[in-house]
Amino acid sequence: MTVRDVAREAKVSVASVSRVINGHPNVLPPTRQRILEVIERLNFVPHTGARSLSTRRTQAVGVVLPDLYGEFFSELIRGIDAAARARGLHLLLSSAHADLDEMAAAIRSMRGLVAGLLIMAPHLDTASFAASAGEALPMVFMNSRAGDRQPSVSIDSYGGARAMVRHLASRGHRRIVHIAGPEGNFDAHERLRAYRDELAASCPGVAPRVHQGDFSEASGFAAGAEIAAGKPRAHAVFAANDMMAIGCLAALAQAGLVVPRDVGVAGFDDIPMARYVRPALTTARAQIADLGAAALEELAARIDDPDGPEHASRSFVPVPVVRESCGTRKGGR
Amino acid sequence: MTVRDVAREAKVSVASVSRVINGHPNVLPPTRQRILEVIERLNFVPHTGARSLSTRRTQAVGVVLPDLYGEFFSELIRGIDAAARARGLHLLLSSAHADLDEMAAAIRSMRGLVAGLLIMAPHLDTASFAASAGEALPMVFMNSRAGDRQPSVSIDSYGGARAMVRHLASRGHRRIVHIAGPEGNFDAHERLRAYRDELAASCPGVAPRVHQGDFSEASGFAAGAEIAAGKPRAHAVFAANDMMAIGCLAALAQAGLVVPRDVGVAGFDDIPMARYVRPALTTARAQIADLGAAALEELAARIDDPDGPEHASRSFVPVPVVRESCGTRKGGR
DNA sequence: CTGAAAGCGCTTACAG
DNA sequence: CTGAAAGCGCTTACAG
Numbered sequence: 001m002t003v004r005d006v007a008r009e010a011k012v013s014v015a016s017v018s019r020v021i022n023g024h025p026n027v028l029p030p031t032r033q034r035i036l037e038v039i040e041r042l043n044f045v046p047h048t049g050a051r052s053l054s055t056r057r058t059q060a061v062g063v064v065l066p067d068l069y070g071e072f073f074s075e076l077i078r079g080i081d082a083a084a085r086a087r088g089l090h091l092l093l094s095s096a097h098a099d100l101d102e103m104a105a106a107i108r109s110m111r112g113l114v115a116g117l118l119i120m121a122p123h124l125d126t127a128s129f130a131a132s133a134g135e136a137l138p139m140v141f142m143n144s145r146a147g148d149r150q151p152s153v154s155i156d157s158y159g160g161a162r163a164m165v166r167h168l169a170s171r172g173h174r175r176i177v178h179i180a181g182p183e184g185n186f187d188a189h190e191r192l193r194a195y196r197d198e199l200a201a202s203c204p205g206v207a208p209r210v211h212q213g214d215f216s217e218a219s220g221f222a223a224g225a226e227i228a229a230g231k232p233r234a235h236a237v238f239a240a241n242d243m244m245a246i247g248c249l250a251a252l253a254q255a256g257l258v259v260p261r262d263v264g265v266a267g268f269d270d271i272p273m274a275r276y277v278r279p280a281l282t283t284a285r286a287q288i289a290d291l292g293a294a295a296l297e298e299l300a301a302r303i304d305d306p307d308g309p310e311h312a313s314r315s316f317v318p319v320p321v322v323r324e325s326c327g328t329r330k331g332g333r
Numbered sequence: 334m335t336v337r338d339v340a341r342e343a344k345v346s347v348a349s350v351s352r353v354i355n356g357h358p359n360v361l362p363p364t365r366q367r368i369l370e371v372i373e374r375l376n377f378v379p380h381t382g383a384r385s386l387s388t389r390r391t392q393a394v395g396v397v398l399p400d401l402y403g404e405f406f407s408e409l410i411r412g413i414d415a416a417a418r419a420r421g422l423h424l425l426l427s428s429a430h431a432d433l434d435e436m437a438a439a440i441r442s443m444r445g446l447v448a449g450l451l452i453m454a455p456h457l458d459t460a461s462f463a464a465s466a467g468e469a470l471p472m473v474f475m476n477s478r479a480g481d482r483q484p485s486v487s488i489d490s491y492g493g494a495r496a497m498v499r500h501l502a503s504r505g506h507r508r509i510v511h512i513a514g515p516e517g518n519f520d521a522h523e524r525l526r527a528y529r530d531e532l533a534a535s536c537p538g539v540a541p542r543v544h545q546g547d548f549s550e551a552s553g554f555a556a557g558a559e560i561a562a563g564k565p566r567a568h569a570v571f572a573a574n575d576m577m578a579i580g581c582l583a584a585l586a587q588a589g590l591v592v593p594r595d596v597g598v599a600g601f602d603d604i605p606m607a608r609y610v611r612p613a614l615t616t617a618r619a620q621i622a623d624l625g626a627a628a629l630e631e632l633a634a635r636i637d638d639p640d641g642p643e644h645a646s647r648s649f650v651p652v653p654v655v656r657e658s659c660g661t662r663k664g665g666r
Numbered sequence: 667c668t669g670a671a672a673g674c675g676c677t678t679a680c681a682g
Numbered sequence: 683c684t685g686a687a688a689g690c691g692c693t694t695a696c697a698g
Contacts, residue, residue, distance in 0.1 A: 002675055013685045018677055026683055047445035049386050050675035053690050058382070059442070060425065068414050071605075074407030081401050081428050090442070092393065093424040095414050109392070109423070112380035112691080113446075246609060272404075276579060278611040335691055346669045351693055359667055383691035386674050445675080 001044055010038040021046055053112075060090040061299060062114040064106055066121065068095040070243065071271040072288060076142070079292030080118060087300055089115075097121075111137070116299045120144060138302040142295045143187060151302065152313045153295045157187040157268075160284040160318030161194030164266055165238055167282075167320045169202035172329035173236035173264055177209040179223040179248060181240040188215070191240045191268060209234070213244045220247025227263070228255030235329055236264035242271045242283055249277060249325065260327025270321055279324035286318045334377055343371040354379055386445075393423040394632060395447040397439055399454065401428040403576065404604035405621055409475070412625030413451060420633055422448075430454075444470070449632045453477060471635040475628045476520060484635065485646045486628045490520040490601075493617040493651030494527035497599055498571055500615075500653045502535035505662035506569035506597055510542040512556040512581060514573040521548070524573045524601060542567070546577045553580025560596070561588035568662055569597035575604045575616055582610060582658070593660025603654055612657035619651045 003021075007014045012031060019027050020035045027035075038044070052058040063080060067073060077093075084091055092114055097103040103121060110117065117139035141152035168176050178195040181188025196208050211226055213219035220239055227234055228251060239245035245267030252259055259265050259279055267274060270285035294314055301308060336354075340347045345364060352360050353368045360368075371377070385391040396413060400406060410426075417424055425447055430436040436454060443450065450472035474485035501509050511528040514521025529541050544559055546552035553572055557580060560567055572578035578600030585592055592598050592612055600607060603618035627647055634641060 003677095004675085014676080015678080015685055015687095016683085019684090022677080028683060031683080045441045045444045047386075047675050048442055049382055049391070049445035050690090051445075051677075053380075053382050053386055053674090053692090054676045054678085056690065060446075068407075068411045071404070071407065074401075074404065074410075077407075077410070077426075078401045081426065085429055090446075091426040093410075093414065093426055096418055108378045109381055111378045112382035112384075113393075273606045273609055276606055276610050336693095337691085347692080348669055348671095348694080349667085352668090355693080361667060364667080380691050383674090384693075386676090386690090387692045387694085389674065 001042065002047070003044075006035065006038050006042060006044050009042065010035045058113065058115045059088060060092050060114045061296070061303075062092045062094065062107070062110040062117045064097065064103060064110075064117060064119045064121075065093075065095045066097055066103075071273060072241075072269060075271070075288035076120075076292040079289030080296050081292075082289070083293040083296040083300075087296075089296075089300070116140075116303045118142060118295050118299055138299060138306055140295050140299045140302065142291060151298055153291055153298060154313065154315050155187065155286045155288070155291060156315045156317040157190035158194045159315075160286065161191040161238070161240075161268065162198040163317070164268065164284045164320050165195055165198035166202055167322070168236045168238060168264065168266060168326060169198075171236075171264065171326060173326075174203045174206050174329075175209075175232065175235040176203065176206070177211065177227060177230075177234040177237050179211045179213045179220055179237060179239040179244045181244075182214040183212075185215070188240055195238060213240065215241050215244060217243045217247035217250075220244030221251045222247075224248035224251025225255065228252055228257055234263055236266065236326060239265070239267050242267035242269045242274050242281060245281055245283065245325075246273070246277055249279075249281070260325055264326040264329070266320075266326050268318070270318070274321075275323060282323045282326040283321055284318035285321045287316050291316055334375060335380070336377075339368065339371050339375060339377050342375065343368045391446065391448050392421060393425050393447045394629070394636075395425045395427065395440070395443040395450045397430065397436060397443075397450060397452045397454075398426075398428045399430055399436075404606060405574075405602060408604070408621035409453075409625040412622030413629050414625075415622070416626040416629040416633075420629075422629075422633070449473075449636045451475060451628050451632055471632060471639055473628050473632045473635065475624060484631055486624055486631060487646065487648050488520065488619045488621070488624060489648045489650040490523035491527045492648075493619065494524040494571070494573075494601065495531040496651070497601065497617045497653050498528055498531035499535055500655070501569045501571060501597065501599060501659060502531075504569075504597065504659060506659075507536045507539050507662075508542075508565065508568040509536065509539070510544065510560060510563075510567040510570050512544045512546045512553055512570060512572040512577050514577075515547040516545075518548070521573055528571060546573065548574050548577060550576045550580035550583075553577030554584045555580075557581035557584025558588065561585055561590055567596055569599065569659060572598070572600050575600035575602045575607050575614060578614055578616065578658075579606070579610055582612075582614070593658055597659035597662070599653075599659050601651070603651070607654075608656060615656045615659040616654055617651035618654045620649050624649055 003014045003017045006017045017035055020032050094106040117137055119139055120142040121144045141150055143154045180192045199208050211223035213223050239248055245265055249265055267281050267283040270283045274281040274283050336347045336350045339350045350368055353365050427439040450470055452472055453475040454477045474483055476487045513525045532541050544556035546556050560570055572581055578598055582598055600614050600616035603616045607614040607616050
């Protein structure tokens with residue numbers, strides 16, 4: 001079932017069939033009518049792959065992610081998808097790429113299928129990758145430390161985390177401890193750095209204390225257990241993401257501590273779940289779906305005009321969303 | 334940058350280039366070596382689109398969904414993706430199709446791009462669609478009332494909902510009310526039907542009471558407010574999905590009622606959030622990710638062998654996951 | 667083992 | 683307005 005079949009049946013050339021399929025004006029109404037009828041009757045659907053080989057255009061963009069688990073990614077995809085749909089673009093998804101080699105392979109396999117790439121590679125060594133994998137395809141990085149040459153949109157982990165710690169300090173907490181994300185993760189690194197910097201600025205004299213986590217609820221639970229047993233006890237804990245904060249909440253409760261009375265807890269991301277836990281979690285809202293949408297918009301702009309202006313990389317600064325879990329401490333110290 | 338460039342540079346024909354790309358054995362080692370070097374030097378990446386036009390094969394499958402919002406879909410996609418990755422398949426995503434026409438258009442646009450289709454169309458009138466949209470592409474439906482001719486995998490909403498209501502009754506609840514999902518939605522319809530049937534079986538003489546919802550938290554909240562005010566008060570509420578149950582929980586708490594002491598609540602789906610709300614939500618675990626994975630496996634089997642055995646449509650019966658929200662009522666009535 | 671040629675299903679100058 | 687032909691970038695019988 002191809003254009004030839006339609007052409008033969010309608011007694012025209014494939015060129016004319018192609019013209020009506022693509023809505024070109026230069027086809028006589030009766031001819032067009034006849035072709036349309038045959039298309040209808042034969043239930044003909046053009047072969048999108050062949051079409052894009054011929055036109056060198058495609059309506060798909062590749063989305064390469066390290067993982068697909070959890071609300072962070074579902075929000076991200078939702079935002080990307082909404083923007084893509086508005087522009088009639090399809091999404092070609094590729095996920096779970098542990099290392100750069102795997103990711104590079106995934107990107108290669110997308111050559112000729114997509115008009116551009118949205119890439120999330122939250123590892124510290126992304127810069128080199130951005131350069132090397134760089135075929136001529138437009139790409140925009142999300143939340144990755146891409147080189148300056150690559151457009152990117154990011155959650156400003158550093159800015160958001162400083163704001164969060166500052167908020168905690170403004171509530172009177174001084175012994176603020178941190179549950180860090182996985183080593184080697186860019187966002188985790190930035191949030192940790194922000195914690196140290198803001199603690200030094202807002203609570204001079206207070207030594208930073210860091211519990212190593214990996215963004216999982218379980219690691220938050222483990223850290224929470226340590227914190228509950230720690231002496232002197234922390235006033236508040238700032239977890240590098242919401243899932244760890246939620247795990248911490250559970251550990252604290254299990255240890256018999258009451259949040260926020262005994263210790264305050266704050267997370268980062270504002271995943272949908274954050275407002276449903278008890279106490280509702282104070283966190284920094286990352287607007288993840290917006291990030292995804294912005295990334296796609298930027299990519300679409302570069303696809304439409306590859307030599308267009310180098311947009312400054314956009315950055316979304318998460319703002320504290322104050323709920324119940326962080327409380328207020330009288331007098332500090 | 335094409336096979337021709339590589340061929341010219343390596344002083345061979347494109348046929349030989351193609352042979353080494355595809356790992357065919359009949360290339361002399363020195364020739365192969367030379368070609369490999371050129372590929373490396375030129376950083377050549379084969380054009381996947383052209384390749385699949387030529388071979389009439391593709392490594393992508395289309396995934397057509399009505400929406401992308403919420404944990405149900407993220408779990409579904411996660412399951413599909415995991416299975417797809419294991420088989421080296423890419424996912425071409427298309428979402429937010431309100432009606433069948435839109436969905437049919439999306440499916441058309443995927444012709445020639447994908448080897449098969451995974452379709453979720455949770456509307457009552459899917460059967461006709463399955464037949465009409467039916468090009469020669471293998472497709473499997475998820476949670477849709479496809480015709481018998483179409484393979485499908487489904488959550489057994491009816492079976493799971495009966496089990497849930499039966500569980501509530503076994504806990505001593507008798508005045509069990511239902512918060513229904515949107516009209517016209519197949520799962521919503523099945524859960525409602527199961528509620529009526531099981532209530533009649535387990536609690537003879539108790540009149541069914543249904544609050545209309547639409548699967549959103551807000552509609553669950555509204556229903557919860559009605560239930561809190563209802564007299565005589567319900568013993569327990571069975572919501573057609575978790576988000577509505579969670580909304581209901583909030584409304585009940587706001588009305589000053591204590592769950593499960595004053596009224597029990599149960600949901601359906603077991604979204605990840607269900608165990609984090611307080612009280613933790615009793616619900617029916619739908620194994621959504623498994624459903625997605627099973628759907629992809631079935632599709633892959635049909636792609637590999639289109640004339641293979643008609644697998645019986647698989648059905649996943651959700652089982653009650655008992656947490657804190659449904660309690661136990663002494664003596665019933 | 668290697669190459670010339672046809673073909674996958676479309677689109678698009680170029681003529682007429 | 684319409685058609686014949688070349689071409690998009692690959693693969694694969696078919697010869698040699």
